[in-house]
Amino acid sequence: MLWYKSWLETRWRFLIGLALLLCSAAGAVLTYPQVLKLLPQVPPHVDGLLGEKIREAADLARSYQGYVWSSWFRQNLTQAASLFAVLLGTASFLSLEGGALFTLSLPVSRRRLVFVRAATGLAELFVLVFVPSLLIPLLSPAVGERYALGSALIHSACLFIAASVLFGLALLLSTVFGDVWRPLLIALAVAFALAIVDQALHSPALSLYRLMSGETYFRTGRLPWGGLLAAAGAAASLHVAAIANFTRRDF
Amino acid sequence: MTEQPIITTSGLYKSYDGVEAVRGLDLQVPAGSICGFLGRNGAGKTTTIKILLGMARPTRGEARVFGLLAHSPQASAAIRLRTGFVGEEKDLYPYMTVAEMVRFAAAFYPRWRRDLEQRYLRRFELPAERKVKALSRGMRTKLALLLALCRGADLLILDEPTAGLDPAITEEVLQALVTHVGAEAMTVFFSSHHIAEVEQIADRVAIIDRGRSVVAGALDDVRQAFCRVEMVFDGEAPEAELRAPGVIQVRRSGRVLVVVSRGGADPIVSAARALRPKSIDVVPLTLKEIFLASLGEEA
Amino acid sequence: MLLRPNPSSGVPIYLQLMEQVKHAIETGALRPGDQLPGIRPLAEELVINVNTVAKAYRELEHEGVIELRHGSGAFVAKRARAGRLVHTLRDAQTLVAGMVKQLRARGLSEEEIRRLVEAELAGYTRPGGRRD
Numbered sequence: 001m002l003w004y005k006s007w008l009e010t011r012w013r014f015l016i017g018l019a020l021l022l023c024s025a026a027g028a029v030l031t032y033p034q035v036l037k038l039l040p041q042v043p044p045h046v047d048g049l050l051g052e053k054i055r056e057a058a059d060l061a062r063s064y065q066g067y068v069w070s071s072w073f074r075q076n077l078t079q080a081a082s083l084f085a086v087l088l089g090t091a092s093f094l095s096l097e098g099g100a101l102f103t104l105s106l107p108v109s110r111r112r113l114v115f116v117r118a119a120t121g122l123a124e125l126f127v128l129v130f131v132p133s134l135l136i137p138l139l140s141p142a143v144g145e146r147y148a149l150g151s152a153l154i155h156s157a158c159l160f161i162a163a164s165v166l167f168g169l170a171l172l173l174s175t176v177f178g179d180v181w182r183p184l185l186i187a188l189a190v191a192f193a194l195a196i197v198d199q200a201l202h203s204p205a206l207s208l209y210r211l212m213s214g215e216t217y218f219r220t221g222r223l224p225w226g227g228l229l230a231a232a233g234a235a236a237s238l239h240v241a242a243i244a245n246f247t248r249r250d251f
Numbered sequence: 252m253t254e255q256p257i258i259t260t261s262g263l264y265k266s267y268d269g270v271e272a273v274r275g276l277d278l279q280v281p282a283g284s285i286c287g288f289l290g291r292n293g294a295g296k297t298t299t300i301k302i303l304l305g306m307a308r309p310t311r312g313e314a315r316v317f318g319l320l321a322h323s324p325q326a327s328a329a330i331r332l333r334t335g336f337v338g339e340e341k342d343l344y345p346y347m348t349v350a351e352m353v354r355f356a357a358a359f360y361p362r363w364r365r366d367l368e369q370r371y372l373r374r375f376e377l378p379a380e381r382k383v384k385a386l387s388r389g390m391r392t393k394l395a396l397l398l399a400l401c402r403g404a405d406l407l408i409l410d411e412p413t414a415g416l417d418p419a420i421t422e423e424v425l426q427a428l429v430t431h432v433g434a435e436a437m438t439v440f441f442s443s444h445h446i447a448e449v450e451q452i453a454d455r456v457a458i459i460d461r462g463r464s465v466v467a468g469a470l471d472d473v474r475q476a477f478c479r480v481e482m483v484f485d486g487e488a489p490e491a492e493l494r495a496p497g498v499i500q501v502r503r504s505g506r507v508l509v510v511v512s513r514g515g516a517d518p519i520v521s522a523a524r525a526l527r528p529k530s531i532d533v534v535p536l537t538l539k540e541i542f543l544a545s546l547g548e549e550a
Numbered sequence: 551m552l553l554r555p556n557p558s559s560g561v562p563i564y565l566q567l568m569e570q571v572k573h574a575i576e577t578g579a580l581r582p583g584d585q586l587p588g589i590r591p592l593a594e595e596l597v598i599n600v601n602t603v604a605k606a607y608r609e610l611e612h613e614g615v616i617e618l619r620h621g622s623g624a625f626v627a628k629r630a631r632a633g634r635l636v637h638t639l640r641d642a643q644t645l646v647a648g649m650v651k652q653l654r655a656r657g658l659s660e661e662e663i664r665r666l667v668e669a670e671l672a673g674y675t676r677p678g679g680r681r682d
Contacts, residue, residue: 001358008346099342102395104306106359107332109324247324250267250307285599426597433590433600450557454601471562471605530669535560 002113006120009098010088014124017084018131021077025132028072029139035061064145065218068136073155074213077133081212082195084128085163086187088121089170093246094178101251110247118171118239125167129160154223155214161231162212166191168238175246254282255318257406257438258303262312265298265462272298274462275312280440280455285432287449287470288442289542290459296442297339299459300410303440304336316406332360335399339410341391345384349377349394353401362403371397371427389420396424400431407432409441413448421445425452446539456538458545465545466513470538477541480519482508482528495522499544511536511544553587555596563598567606572615575626576639586616586624 042058045051060066092098093113103113133156140147166187173183198209210216211231216224258280265273273295280286290296301307302314305327317333319326343352353372357363372379375393383391392412399407407428413421429452432439443449449456456473458466466473476497482488488508497514508528512519516533523531536544553574555566574580586592589607593600607624610616617625653663 001355005344005347005355008344099344101306101338101340102336102342102344105304105331105334105336105338106356107328108359109328251301284601422597426594429597429599430594433593447558450563451597452599454599471564474560474562530665532665532669537558537560539558540560 002108002116003120006117009092009117010121010124013084013087014128017080017087017128021080021128021132022135024076024080025072025135026139028068028076029136029143029145032064032067032143032145035067064140064147065151068147069155069213069218072133072136073159073218074215077129077159078209078212081125081129081159081163082166082191083188085125085166086170086184086191088125089118089167089174089187090180090184091117091121091171091174092180093117093174094251104251111243114171114175114239114243114246118167118242121167121171122164125163126160129163130156133159151217154217158214158217158224158228159212161228161235162208164235165208165231165238168235168242172238172242172245175242175249256280257282258286258314258316258440260299260302260312260314263299263302263309263314264311265295265302265307266310267298271462273302273309276459276462276464278457278464278467280438280457282438283436284455285428285439285453286441286455286457287453288440288457288459289444289446289449290442291546294459295462296459297410300408300440300442303408304331304334333405335402335404335407337392337395337399337407337409337412339414341388341395343383343391343395343398346382348380348382349386350379352383352394352398356398356402360402360404364401364403367431368397368401371400374427375423389416392416392420392424396427400427405437407437407439407441409439411442411444413443413445421448428452446537446542450538458542460546466541473541474535474538476515477511477513477536477544478516478519479534479536479540480510480512480516480523481532481534482510482523482526483530484508484526484528489526495519513541513545553592553596555598557598563602564606564609567603568610568615571606571610575615580626582626582628584626585622586626588623 039058039061042054046054057070060070092100093103094100104110130153133152134149137147137149137152169190170183170187173186174180177183194208198204198207201207203210203213203215205227208231211224211227214224216222216227256279258278260276260278263273263276263278264271272293276295276299278299288296288299298307299314302309303316303321305321305324308322314321316330319330321327321330344355347355349372353368357365357368371377371393375390375397377386377390377394377397383394386394396409396412399409412428413424416424425448428439431437441453450470454470455468456466456470457464468476484506486506488503488506495510495512495514495518497512497518498510499513500509500511502509508526510519510523520531520533553567553570555563555570557563559566571580571586580586586607587595589603590600593603596603607616607618611618611624614627617627619625650663653666658666
């Protein structure tokens with residue numbers, strides 16, 4: 001029943017996120033023809049950072065693969081996954097209004113309480129990342145394009161593993177603070193800071209966001225094994241820390 | 252056949268951020284008793300209860316339930332399997348309905364009593380499809396109590412079970428407790444500010460003040476130990492200190508000398524005779540007066 | 551039922567129950583051979599601890615006022631002692647009535663009379679506190 005309880009606690013976040021992302025993915029695919037039509041109208045000589053970005057986006061959009069990568073994986077899904085990773089990872093373990101003492105009076109170990117909540121949230125994050133992404137190879141023929149299933153899977157995997165680091169952070173913070181707002185805001189702030197640094201430094205090698213968008217795979221076809229392992233390790237450590245913190249905590 | 256006590260604490264200490272909530276608490280609750288746990292706000296009642304249930308770890312000393320160590324995680328899970336708990340906040344899951352809460356709780360206890368579940372749902376008139384957040388305080392308390400009673404537990408720990416309830420629901424709750432305990436052979440340990448209800452249903456009492464036990468034992472024994480001896484003198488009541496074991500308080504008012512003692516009346520009366528009073532009256536104290544007297548306040 | 555203990559009076563509930571049962575026997579509300587309510591039903595009805603009722607019944611049995619028959623319940627003792635108790639009490643009532651009348655005639659108030667009686671029972675009223 002712990003699984004059911006975790007589901008009840010997170011289902012609206014999950015379902016709304018899924019609905020939004022499915023629409024977003026479908027929208028990305030179905031508007032590609034429009035984008036192609038508008039490309040010639042992009043001004044080639046805009047200065048500065050904005051100009052760079054516009055030119056880059058336009059260049060990428062000339063190929064369908066580039067378009068999907070830049071607008072879906074690098075932008076929409078990365079932003080959404082960061083947000084939902086934090087939202088799903090914020091758990092009301094300690095919140096008295098959420099029945100914390102009742103939960104603690106149940107004959108289950110604290111480790112199991114965190115484990116079930118984490119597993120439920122991660123499963124939901126997994127679906128949020130993979131299912132809309134898989135819609136893209138499915139729908140692409142409708143606009144006369146093709147997108148490799150393998151690419152969708154690999155990008156989704158990179159995204160999920162990187163996003164699970166943010167999930168783990170939110171989970172750990174949830175075992176530290178009693179309210180739901182501080183874990184949420186702090187984790188979002190961290191995600192935001194990482195995103196800004198990533199933008200400013202043009203996605204350096206150690207950026208979480210570079211890993212999330214799977215840039216290395218897109219540009220070179222090679223999987224960023226180092227990054228994936230590091231991220232998986234970081235995520236695992238955060239989860240272990242969350243369990244350890246919750247287990248030794250006094251109420 | 253003397254069993255070991257269901258609950259024992261010895262030299263229990265607990266500090267939160269340098270503030271000592273429990274300071275050397277020694278407590279024993281025998282099996283089959285209904286023990287009332289009295290104390291001022293902040294005296295350490297809730298902290299003690301949390302320690303018993305493994306929600307907080309003692310700084311020093313030990314607490315045992317069913318003979319098991321309360322701060323060991325495995326033992327604590329075993330304790331909680333046999334213990335029903337109703338917290339002060341009656342916090343349950345606001346987004347679940349009554350029926351879902353019952354199903355949820357039942358899943359954790361192999362000894363769940365379906366027969367009691369049906370009986371209490373009817374008796375407490377709890378609407379199965381209503382969400383917990385839409386329940387009144389009284390109904391939430393009754394639901395929390397139902398969830399605690401149906402577990403097939405050997406021990407019930409209740410933190411202020413009737414707080415904020417009107418007298419009718421309070422009586423319902425007390426009656427459910429008395430009936431259940433009579434039929435099921437369990438032990439009840441409950442903290443309360445309502446001294447009248449402790450007097451009504453408890454057969455043991457433990458009073459805690461500033462983290463320590465100040466009174467503990469069978470309620471009848473405690474009532475016999477605490478008394479007020481009133482002496483009237485011909486002239487002004489003498490200034491002499493009344494030395495006798497158990498004296499808590501001595502008060503003079505004109506020709507009257509009042510001594511409150513917790514060691515029984517006889518030692519006081521023996522000592523009092525030396526002062527040659529005109530009359531001596533021995534008056535029993537109500538539990539409320541005992542409570543206030545043991546805290547060192549005016550009785 | 552005739553039993554109505556007051557939990558807040560300061561007197562242990564089991565003592566009150568015993569007194570009330572004895573009083574019921576005196577006044578004839580309960581006669582030798584009558585069955586008393588079961589321990590658990592009585593506790594439930596009065597919303598008091600089952601152990602308290604059990605203790606009261608045990609003490610009453612010890613004093614010979616009632617009999618606890620295993621499996622059947624509690625019954626008022628048929629023994630002559632109970633009858634004697636009633637008889638003695640009736641005589642005592644007459645004595646007390648006479649004494650109260652006398653004391654009132656001397657101008658003592660109800661409160662003063664009550665205190666004198668209680669103090670006498672406790673054995674403490676001799677000047678200087680000597681017990682005779």
